[in-house]
Amino acid sequence: MKTSDYDYFLPEELIAQTPLKDRSQSRLLVLDKTKKTYDDKSFCDILDYLDKNDVLVINDTKVIPARLIGHKEDTGAVMEVLLLKDLGDNVWQCLVKPQRRLKIDGIITFGDGMLKAKCIKKEDMGICEVKLIYDGILVEILDKLGEMPLPPYIHEKLKDKDRYQTVYAKNPGSAAAPTAGLHFTKELMEKIKTKGIEIIPVTLHVGLGTFRPVNEENIENHEMHSEYYEISDESAKRLNLAKQEGKRIVAVGTTSVRTLESAIHDDNKFYPECKNTQIFIYPGYKFKAVDALITNFHLPKSTLIMLVSALAGREFILEAYKHAVEEKYRFFSFGDAMFIK
Numbered sequence: 453m454k455t456s457d458y459d460y461f462l463p464e465e466l467i468a469q470t471p472l473k474d475r476s477q478s479r480l481l482v483l484d485k486t487k488k489t490y491d492d493k494s495f496c497d498i499l500d501y502l503d504k505n506d507v508l509v510i511n512d513t514k515v516i517p518a519r520l521i522g523h524k525e526d527t528g529a530v531m532e533v534l535l536l537k538d539l540g541d542n543v544w545q546c547l548v549k550p551q552r553r554l555k556i557d558g559i560i561t562f563g564d565g566m567l568k569a570k571c572i573k574k575e576d577m578g579i580c581e582v583k584l585i586y587d588g589i590l591v592e593i594l595d596k597l598g599e600m601p602l603p604p605y606i607h608e609k610l611k612d613k614d615r616y617q618t619v620y621a622k623n624p625g626s627a628a629a630p631t632a633g634l635h636f637t638k639e640l641m642e643k644i645k646t647k648g649i650e651i652i653p654v655t656l657h658v659g660l661g662t663f664r665p666v667n668e669e670n671i672e673n674h675e676m677h678s679e680y681y682e683i684s685d686e687s688a689k690r691l692n693l694a695k696q697e698g699k700r701i702v703a704v705g706t707t708s709v710r711t712l713e714s715a716i717h718d719d720n721k722f723y724p725e726c727k728n729t730q731i732f733i734y735p736g737y738k739f740k741a742v743d744a745l746i747t748n749f750h751l752p753k754s755t756l757i758m759l760v761s762a763l764a765g766r767e768f769i770l771e772a773y774k775h776a777v778e779e780k781y782r783f784f785s786f787g788d789a790m791f792i793k
Contacts, residue, residue, distance in 0.1 A: 453734065455666045455674075457766065459752045460773050468786035469608040471615045476637045479781055479788040483772055485764040490772050492779060495635045495789055498746065502702065504648035506744075507694045511630040511707045512653040514621035516591070517598030517613065522562035522569070529553055531560045533569055533582070534601050535594075536627050536659055537680070542584045543572070547660065551578045563597045591624055601627050601660070603785050605751075616785075625657035625680070631785045632705035632747045650699075652690050654715075656681040656707040656729075665753050676732040676755065681711040685724040691741075692721050702744040706756050709733070709763075712741035734758040735766055745792045749776060749783045764792050 472478055478495040493500075502508065518535035531554065534547040548554055551574065560569045566586065573581035586593055600616045610616055618633035619641065645651065661677025668674045683691075691712075694701060703709045714729035715722050720740065732755060745763055750756035761769045772790065781788045 453671050455669060455671050455753050458757050460770055466783050467605050468782035469606055471786045475635050476640050478635050481776055481790040483764055483790055483792045485792055488768050499643055501791060501793060502649050506700045506702050507650045507652055508702050509652050509654060509708045510620055510633060510704045511656050512620055512622040513626040513655050513657050514624040515617055515626045515629050516624050517594050517600055518627050519599040519601040520562050520597060522560045525559040525561050544582055544584060546580055546582055547578050548580045567593050567597060623655045627660050628658040628662060630658055630705045630707040635789050652687050654683050654687055654711045656711045658707055671734055676730045678728045678730045680728050682726045683715050683724055688722040688724045700743045701741055703742045704746045706747055706759050709742050716741040733762050735762045737762045748789055749787055
């Protein structure tokens with residue numbers, strides 16, 4: 453299976469640079485994966501496609517303002533650090549630019565010393581491990597010093613940090629937003645509940661690997677990035693009951709898909725757990741947990757377009773993407789959505 457099989461033409465002007473004023477007014481391309489048909493709708497029409505026989509699974513991760521601009525303590529050189537993953541004991545995996553300037557035991561200081569990062573390990577592609585040094589509460593310090601880590605294809609400055617968070621964001625830890633959830637408003641979530649649709653939260657902290665292209669010619673040779681997820685005891689019970697009752701499990705975003713498909717066991721049950729997953733879903737994969745998916749439009753040749761192709765079929769997905777381009781849908785993180793049912 454070739455990576456080039458998942459390429460498509462996308463005019464740059466269709467890459468959304470800013471979020472819409474009203475989250476729920478994004479467009480929605482509804483795909484019927486069985487009939488191989490699609491319809492142009494508005495995101496608020498999602499209510500018409502959900503009923504009490506569905507459960508909606510959301511990823512309640514919260515993006516941390518993890519992009520930090522600081523200076524090398526010894527030379528004053530400007531450095532950029534993007535916190536990616538909490539490894540415990542104030543050690544973080546991060547992306548450092550320019551990495552060549554940072555030596556082992558080198559220190560970067562932020563906000564007049566309010567926060568410091570000491571390099572303890574260097575890896576390839578700008579990745580380092582740093583020990584964070586600070587007094588107080590890290591989340592509060594990052595709120596003061598950090599910026600939202602927007603994807604590399606977004607060049608406009610984000611005026612409101614909250615627009616890169618879902619309205620149900622709860623557990624801090626992501627380096628990127630679970631963007632399918634950005635279309636939901638609090639009002640829309642209430643309407644979903646009023647319709648008798650159960651909403652079940654899971655957590656997956658999104659890493660920047662989600663934006664990285666697949667560089668291997670054969671996709672089966674691609675090494676998938678690792679992401680941390682959690683399913684609570686309550687969510688596991690509710691998911692198991694939903695499966696027993698034959699309800700349709702509708703995942704909001706590919707991150708919810710990765711969590712659910714990682715967490716379902718061989719006995720077809722979910723258990724409360726906190727783990728890392730490197731699951732790579734591409735055509736040929738047999739879904740065990742997810743029946744339907746709300747998702748954004750994904751980058752060409754990415755693992756995410758491979759995931760949606762596994763659910764709906766590669767040729768059908770590429771046909772739908774071609775239609776979306778022709779109809780000038782907005783693409784990627786701040787763009788429009790699709791519902792694969």
